Amino acid sequence: MTDDDFDRELELQLIDHEDLKLKPYRCSAGKLTIGVGRNLDDNGITKTEAMMMLRSDITSTRFALEKAVPGFLGFSIRRRRALIDMCFNLGLPRFLQFKQMLAAIKVGDFNRAAEEMLSSVWAKQVGQRAQTLATMMREG
Template identity: 30%
Template sequence: MSEIIQILNFEEGYKEKPYLDTLGYPTVAGGIKIGPQGASLANYTFTVPRAAGDIWKQIILQGMVAEMKTYPAIVAAMAQCNPARLDILESMAYQMGVPKLALFKKALIFISNGDFISGANEMLNSAWARQTPSRARRHADVMRNGTYDIYKGLI
């Protein structure tokens, strides 16, 4: 059973009130961008309760999964994944966008061949892993092992 919403809320950090993300985008509810880079938070005076934010993310993910299915390499990798590994591909797509996930060509080939250890290693051999090392290590662990064990007690 998928844990994607809990993973995203942990990795993105859930905040009901708008905040600026690390790149300066107004964001709310665990990584949902709501405005252009550099926009003032004074423009955003609402809150998003956790239940509403979780539904909002689920709808975003539905569109993202549909987009993922337009990339043959991602489709091939998804076909080999159990729910935990699928959640990791979805989390990566959520964080960086589907086109950037598609650039993980070697990792996706390894995953599509069922070589999850090499796929995880390729995930860690990336600018993404250097930018978000803790998240990347957790994601690689799930890809490697196919379990949510690394997240026990966190989500």
């Protein structure tokens, strides 16, 4: 048996014993757990794992915005980054509730889009982040 075969068989064995959970749950010992028995309370995740999840989330958010926002790929890099950052924070369903901002973006009125960003409950919640993103939207 090769090391690769050993590892694959062990993975299958552990999945069989621990199960594969894609959302956090409390294990029988009351510990917050995810994946295949990953104890988040005691072990957390590594920086490498966090960065891998971040890159995956950025990619998913970018693809969602490419589909949801007409002309997204034609916007300046700074405007795309601002929208990705905002959507990353809010999630796509809440982001799409910014109808006035999206209407302004659709007609290329980025000043009004920035104003719509700042006149929201979200802006009050995130403070400086909203100011930064609105500036990126306005200035491109």
